Structure formats: structure tokens, C-alpha cells
Amino acid sequence: MAFAFVPLSWSVPHFGAFWRELREEYPTFEVHPPIGEFKVEFNSVAPGTIADLPVRCWFKNDQSNRLIQVQNNRFFHNWRRPNPSAQYLHYAELKPVFEKEWDRFRDFVQRYDLGVPNVLSCEVAYINHLDRRVGWDNFSDLSSIFPSVGSFEGSFVKKPETIAANVSYVMPSHEGRLNVVIQPAIRQLDGKEIIQLSITGSCRPASSDTNELMRCLDSCREWVVRGFDDLTSPNMHKIWRKK
Amino acid sequence: MAQALQFPNLFGLERSRQDQDSNRRQWSGVKSLQSPAWLKETYDRISALKTLEENWDSYGGLPVAEGAISTTRVVLSNLDIEDMPKPHVAPLPDGGIGLHWRLGDRDVEIEVESNGAIHFLRTTLGHDSTPGDARSLKDVQDVLDWALGK
Numbered sequence: 001m002a003f004a005f006v007p008l009s010w011s012v013p014h015f016g017a018f019w020r021e022l023r024e025e026y027p028t029f030e031v032h033p034p035i036g037e038f039k040v041e042f043n044s045v046a047p048g049t050i051a052d053l054p055v056r057c058w059f060k061n062d063q064s065n066r067l068i069q070v071q072n073n074r075f076f077h078n079w080r081r082p083n084p085s086a087q088y089l090h091y092a093e094l095k096p097v098f099e100k101e102w103d104r105f106r107d108f109v110q111r112y113d114l115g116v117p118n119v120l121s122c123e124v125a126y127i128n129h130l131d132r133r134v135g136w137d138n139f140s141d142l143s144s145i146f147p148s149v150g151s152f153e154g155s156f157v158k159k160p161e162t163i164a165a166n167v168s169y170v171m172p173s174h175e176g177r178l179n180v181v182i183q184p185a186i187r188q189l190d191g192k193e194i195i196q197l198s199i200t201g202s203c204r205p206a207s208s209d210t211n212e213l214m215r216c217l218d219s220c221r222e223w224v225v226r227g228f229d230d231l232t233s234p235n236m237h238k239i240w241r242k243k
Numbered sequence: 244m245a246q247a248l249q250f251p252n253l254f255g256l257e258r259s260r261q262d263q264d265s266n267r268r269q270w271s272g273v274k275s276l277q278s279p280a281w282l283k284e285t286y287d288r289i290s291a292l293k294t295l296e297e298n299w300d301s302y303g304g305l306p307v308a309e310g311a312i313s314t315t316r317v318v319l320s321n322l323d324i325e326d327m328p329k330p331h332v333a334p335l336p337d338g339g340i341g342l343h344w345r346l347g348d349r350d351v352e353i354e355v356e357s358n359g360a361i362h363f364l365r366t367t368l369g370h371d372s373t374p375g376d377a378r379s380l381k382d383v384q385d386v387l388d389w390a391l392g393k
Contacts, residue, residue, distance in 0.1 A: 080271060129271075139276070139283065161284075162277055184276040184283070191316025193286065196273050 001098045001124055001217060002069075002076040004036075005117040005208075008109060010072035015057045018070065018108050026059035026068060034071040068101055075117075077101050091124075091221050099214060119208040121176075122216035125200040126224050132193040135239040139163065139184050145195065146182065147233050171223060176203025176216075178223045180231065197232075199224045274320045281329035282319070288332045289315055295334055305338035308357030315340045315355045321380050326391055344390055351390045353383060365389060 019029060034056040056071035065086070069076035077098040079089055106117060130136065130145060139162045142149045152160045165182040181198040201220030205212045229237075276283050292307040299306070331343040338357035344350070350366040361377040363386045377383045 164277060185273040186276055186286070186316065186320035188272040188274055188317070188320045191313055191320050193276065194273070
């Protein structure tokens with residue numbers, strides 16, 4: 001889950017100050033380049049001095065299953081299953097955690113006089129790894145997973161080696177979009193071949209009021225779940241023990 | 244007064260930026276099977292080595308070990324190999340897998356043993372070869388970077 005907002009006057013020291021408040025629950029951090037377009041600003045009065053350094057910080061919890069990401073115009077809370085036998089956390093369990101962390105972030109921003117986050121977009125993303133030989137086998141035939149995907153086979157070009165897709169759908173009120181990305185990939189942890197299915201619902205809230213933001217997240221999540229059900233095959237639902 | 248240095252979109256395509264963003268959002272790392280273009284073919288070649296039976300080389304060669312296959316896959320998925328040409332993939336008599344690249348007068352062999360240990364041999368044609376043990380993926384990356392003249 002994520003919010004994108006109008007850039008704050010957030011600078012490098014704020015990452016440290018914010019981490020101090022999280023550190024008990026999120027004891028480790030990583031520094032990454034930001035998401036979206038970014039620029040490095042140099043101070044022309046003091047040449048060679050960087051006025052603004054684009055950075056995104058990860059703050060990870062002890063179990064390494066929850067992650068907070070912060071940059072000057074985005075806030076994320078991610079959850080991942082640390083191992084296949086671990087309990088799956090559903091949206092209903094994760095949303096209150098996100099709301100709590102967002103409140104903590106917003107409170108920090110206000111205390112440090114960084115402004116009030118003016119939220120432009122709410123986002124719910126599900127990333128699924130579909131292991132090869134678990135319900136599907138061939139990268140050139142994705143119809144066993146996604147019945148609506150065609151064969152892309154012609155009389156001259158024959159069978160494709162791989163198929164990837166990037167599809168977007170407009171939500172009826174035009175307040176958002178559902179983005180579906182199907183990508184043949186290798187999981188770097190174990191080198192296994194997978195199809196990575198990323199489904200992201202994003203929409204623009206009418207205001208930055210918490211109730212409105214949570215309503216938008218619910219709307220995004222509904223699109224993600226219904227999109228997933230629509231686009232994936234009943235056979236795969238059975239395999240994933242999906243009712 | 245601040246001057247802004249906009250980072251150029253080196254890929255030239257908006258789609259690429261979206262893909263980059265998508266990858267940056269990832270927590271569990273993945274590598275596209277479509278880049279470099281030869282990766283899928285090489286993966287298939289590595290998988291096909293599973294079918295080799297004992298004495299596949301008529302000199303008592305061992306079947307390729309599952310550990311060698313999985314380690315080779317992990318290695319390939321974690322290296323920066325975008326600029327590398329397709330490697331030659333070959334089984335090794337002791338159950339390991341060899342990857343071989345030749346770039347100009349530089350030659351690199353990476354050997355993954357059946358227990359997952361990795362060794363390399365780098366050679367400038369006409370000169371002696373330099374062997375080594377790779378203790379980390381960085382060691383393997385350094386050898387490939389050497390082959391590319393980086």
C-alpha cells in the first residue's frame with residue numbers, strides 16, 4: 001500500500017530523525033534511488049554543494065516481513081511472506097497497520113514543519129510469483145494462467161519464446177487505474193523461473209482526509225482482487241486453493 | 244538559487260522507466276527473463292543438462308548435479324550480464340556446469356561444481372591463464388567486468 005503526495009521539504013537528516021522514531025520496530029535500513037522521476041539539485045551560490053539529494057529509505061522490521069519506504073513524495077508499507085509456510089496476512093489485517101504507520105509519518109511531518117502531505121494518489125499492489133511447473137509450464141503459452149492472453153503465433157513467426165504484458169484498465173469513475181504486468185522472470189533468491197504477476201490499483205483521492213484515503217485504498221484493493229479473479233484461470237484458482 | 248540536473252532517460256522509452264519503477268518497488272528481487280535476449284535460451288540449455296545420464300561423455304562423466312544447476316541459475320540471475328554475449332554452456336565430467344565467454348582476446352570460464360563451489364579461469368589469448376575461486380557473486384562479476392574491459 002502506498003500514497004504519493006506533493007513533494008515535502010524533506011531532506012537527508014529527516015530520514016535519520018524519522019528512523020529514530022521507528023527504530024524499535026524497524027531496526028534495519030537500506031538506501032535506494034527514489035521511485036519516479038528525480039533530479040539532483042546543486043546549489044549555485046555554493047558550487048559543488050548538493051541542495052537536494054533524491055533518496056528513498058527502506059526501514060525493515062525484525063522478521064524482515066514488513067517494510068516502510070519513505071521518499072520526499074511517497075510513503076509505502078509493504079508486507080511479504082517470509083517463507084511459504086508462514087501465515088498469509090490479508091488486506092483486512094494489513095490496512096490498520098498501514099493506517100497506523102501513515103499516522104505516525106504524518107505526525108512526524110507536521111512536528112518537523114514539513115507541511116501537510118497533500119495526497120495525489122493511493123495505491124494497492126499485489127505481486128505474485130507463479131512458479132513454473134505449478135499449474136503452467138510454457139512461457140510461450142500463458143493461456144493456462146490467463147485465459148484471455150492469445151497465442152501470438154503466426155504462420156511465419158511461429159511460437160514465441162516468451163510473452164510479457166503490460167495492461168491498464170480505467171476505473172469507471174476515471175478516478176484511477178488498474179495496471180496488470182505479466183513478466184517472465186527469474187527469482188534471484190533461488191534462480192527459479194517464474195511469471196511475475198503484478199496487479200496495482202491506484203486512484204486519486206478527493207482529499208487528504210484519512211477516511212477518504214482509506215476509502216480509496218479499499219476501492220483499489222477491490223479492483224485488484226476482482227481483476228485477479230477475472231484474469232486468472234479457474235484451474236489456477238484451484239491450485240492456489242482459492243475459493 | 245538551485246540548479247537542477249535532470250537525470251536523462253537513457254532508455255528513451257517511457258515504458259522502460261515504468262519497468263524500472265516496477266523493479267524498484269520490488270522487495271524480493273527478480274530478473275527479467277527477457278534481458279539479455281539470450282537468457283531464456285541459456286536457461287533452457289542449463290535445464291536440458293538434467294537429462295544427461297552417467298557416462299554421457301563415454302569417459303565416465305557424472306550426471307549434472309541439481310546443486311550445480313540451481314547455483315548456475317542463481318549466479319546468472321544475480322549478475323550484471325546485460326552487455327555480455329551468450330555464453331557457451333557445457334556439462335563438466337564431475338557433475339558441474341561450465342560457462343564460457345570469449346570477448347575479443349579475452350576468455351573467461353566459470354565452473355560451477357556439483358556442490359555449488361565456483362571457480363574461474365581468465366585468459367588473455369597468447370598469455371598464461373589466471374585461475375581463481377569465487378567466494379562471492381562479486382568475484383564472478385569482477386571476472387566478467389574484466390572480460391568487458393570495465
